[in-house]
Each structure stands twice: as C-alpha cells, then as structure tokens.
Amino acid sequence: MREKSLALSKEAERIILDTTKDRLVDIALRVDNADDYARVASEKLSHFYENLVFSSLDLGVRSGKALDLGTQFGLCAISLAKQDFDFDITCFQDSRRFMNTGKKFAEKDMVEEKIRWALGKQESLPFADHSFDLVVSGFDMHHWENPVQVLNEIERVTKANGVILIGDLRRDAFGAMIPFVKTITHLLKKDMVYSELKHSFMASYKKSEAEALVKCAGLQDCGVTSDLQFIYIKRARPEKKHIKVEISQ
Numbered sequence: 001m002r003e004k005s006l007a008l009s010k011e012a013e014r015i016i017l018d019t020t021k022d023r024l025v026d027i028a029l030r031v032d033n034a035d036d037y038a039r040v041a042s043e044k045l046s047h048f049y050e051n052l053v054f055s056s057l058d059l060g061v062r063s064g065k066a067l068d069l070g071t072q073f074g075l076c077a078i079s080l081a082k083q084d085f086d087f088d089i090t091c092f093q094d095s096r097r098f099m100n101t102g103k104k105f106a107e108k109d110m111v112e113e114k115i116r117w118a119l120g121k122q123e124s125l126p127f128a129d130h131s132f133d134l135v136v137s138g139f140d141m142h143h144w145e146n147p148v149q150v151l152n153e154i155e156r157v158t159k160a161n162g163v164i165l166i167g168d169l170r171r172d173a174f175g176a177m178i179p180f181v182k183t184i185t186h187l188l189k190k191d192m193v194y195s196e197l198k199h200s201f202m203a204s205y206k207k208s209e210a211e212a213l214v215k216c217a218g219l220q221d222c223g224v225t226s227d228l229q230f231i232y233i234k235r236a237r238p239e240k241k242h243i244k245v246e247i248s249q
Contacts, residue, residue, distance in 0.1 A: 012148050012216040015209045019171075022202035023142060038073050038101045040187055049075040049138050051247035053083070056136045056165040059245075060237025063087060064133030069154065069166075070094060070122055070140035074102030074115065080136070081111035087134070090116045092125065094143075123149045127157045134163045141168040141233075142204035151217035151233075164222060164235040167247060169204035173229050177201070207231050 008016070053076055063086040068077035070092060077091035093099040099117055106112040120126055123146050135158050144150045158164055174181075185194045205213065207226040214222050214233055222235045225245060232245045 008146075008148055009212075009216045011212050015205065015212060016147065019142070019203045019205070022199045023145075034095075034097055034101070038098075038105075040184060041073060041075060042105055044184070044187060046075060046079070048247055050079045052076060052138045052165065052167045053079040053136060055167075055232075055243075055245045055247060056134060056163060057083070057085070058240065058243050059163045059165060059234060060240035061134045061163040064159075065131060066090070066134040066136070067092060067127070067132045067157065069125075069135055069137040069150075070143070071136070071138035072140065073098055073105055074117070075105070076136050076138045077115050078102070078106050078109055078111055081106070081114040082109060088116075089114055090118055090127075090132075092118045092120065092122070094119070094121055123153065125153045125157055129156055130159045130162075131157045132162055133159055135165075137166045137168075139168055141166055141210075142200060147205075147213050148217045151214060151219050155217065155219050158235075160220075161237060162235070163237060164219075164233065165245065166233040167230055167245070168210075168232075169201050170206065170226055170229060170231045171201055171204045171209075172206050174198060174201040176228055205231065 049071060066080055066087040066089045068074055068091040071077065074091040074093065077089050080087060081089055091102060093102065096119055099119055103112060103117065106115055118126060122144055135154050141147060154164060181194055181197045184197060207224055210231050210233060211224045214224055222233055225232050227246045230247060234245055236243055
C-alpha cells in the first residue's frame with residue numbers, strides 16, 4: 001500500500017479553504033433545520049440514497065462488512081439493510097441527534113436489528129485497518145472539515161479489494177439544480193431553505209477539485225466521475241471498473 005499522505009498539498013489546502021465559509025454556514029443551518037430536513041430526506045429524497053446503494057452493489061460487492069460513512073440519518077445504511085444481501089452493516093454518524101433520528105427511521109422500516117451505530121469524527125474512524133468490504137457515503141463529503149484526512153481513513157479501513165462509493169453534490173451544478181432546490185423549498189414551506197441549500201452546494205467540490213483531493217490522499221485505484229448534478233469517488237472490483245455511476249433524478 002502506498003504510504004498515506006500526512007500533509008495537505010498546497011492545491012488541496014486552497015480547495016478546502018475556499019469552501020470553509022460555506023461549509024460552516026451549511027453545518028449550522030443543517031443543525032437548525034435537522035427535523036424538517038429529516039422528514040423531507042426520508043419521504044422525498046430517499047431514492048437518491050437508494051440509487052447510491054444500488055450503484056455501490058453494482059461495483060462488485062454482495063456480502064461482507066459494510067460502512068455507511070456519515071450519510072445523513074443513516075439513509076444509505078437503511079437502504080442497504082432492506083436489500084436481500086448478507087451484509088454486516090455499521091452506520092457512522094458525527095451527530096448524536098442525526099444518529100437517533102436514523103435509528104427511528106430504521107425502526108420504522110423494520111431493519112433496526114441489522115445496523116450497528118457508531119458516533120465520532122470522520123477524520124478519526126474507530127475501526128481497525130482493512131475492516132470493510134464496502135464503504136458508501138451519501139452527500140456528506142462537503143461537511144468534512146478535512147476531506148483528505150477522511151479519505152485517508154477510508155483507505156485505511158477498507159480492504160484491499162473493497163468497494164468505495166462516495167457521492168456528493170457538485171458545486172458547479174447549482175444552476176441546473178435550481179428547479180429542484182425550489183421544489184424542496186416549497187415542500188419545507190420555509191423561504192430560507194433556498195439559501196441554505198445553496199450553501200450546501202457552495203461547500204461542495206467540482207470534479208477537478210475532488211480529483212485533487214483524492215490524489216493528495218493517495219486513495220488507491222479510485223476514480224472521480226460526475227453527472228449533471230453530482231460527483232462520485234469510486235473504487236470497484238477489477239471486473240466492474242467499467243461500471244458508470246449515475247444517480248440523477
């Protein structure tokens with residue numbers, strides 16, 4: 001295994017600093033509106049998380065230990081638990097409030113016994129080296145204080161032949177997503193939601209920036225792709241490297 005990067009490159013440092021202001025505002029607003037967003041995420045946005053899980057399964061893993069890394073309210077873990085595959089699932093959250101909400105969602109979907117929950121910081125995962133066959137993360141990367149450090153941790157806890165799929169917003173796609181953002185604003189019946197979601201997009205990364213972060217982290221055999229709305233960091237099993245990931249509406 002390539003030695004992990006211990007320091008940020010100048011380019012990675014600039015990329016992270018450029019999004020810091022929007023990330024901090026996004027995190028504050030996320031906490032303030034957690035209950036409203038949880039309702040909409042589970043009722044109206046669940047297909048995004050489900051499609052991300054389906055895409056991760058297409059990358060060549062069907063069993064083993066799976067980690068949902070920071071997906072809000074554990075919606076990827078819950079979606080995976082609902083599938084008919086033999087996974088030992090752990091959901092990692094950085095917010096006890098979000099974790100407790102996720103547990104309620106899991107109980108509602110009758111999969112609470114299939115998921116373990118862990119709480120902490122993404123930059124320091126409490127798992128042994130090479131623990132997981134699958135690591136999936138849905139729309140959490142733009143919240144990470146130090147994405148390079150988190151990517152290093154993902155590399156550390158994933159098995160050498162393990163699958164990785166990280167899906168997130170794409171900053172330069174906000175214009176194309178305005179109609180969708182307005183729909184969410186209407187569903188929540190809060191005028192400020194438009195501004196709040198804009199901060200989420202502005203805290204996220206362009207494809208070229210994500211590529212620079214992955215390169216700095218030294219993440220093995222990981223590629224970065226994008227569609228009209230999202231970016232994806234993925235590592236597939238060798239026989240599945242040609243699989244295209246796309247979870248658009």
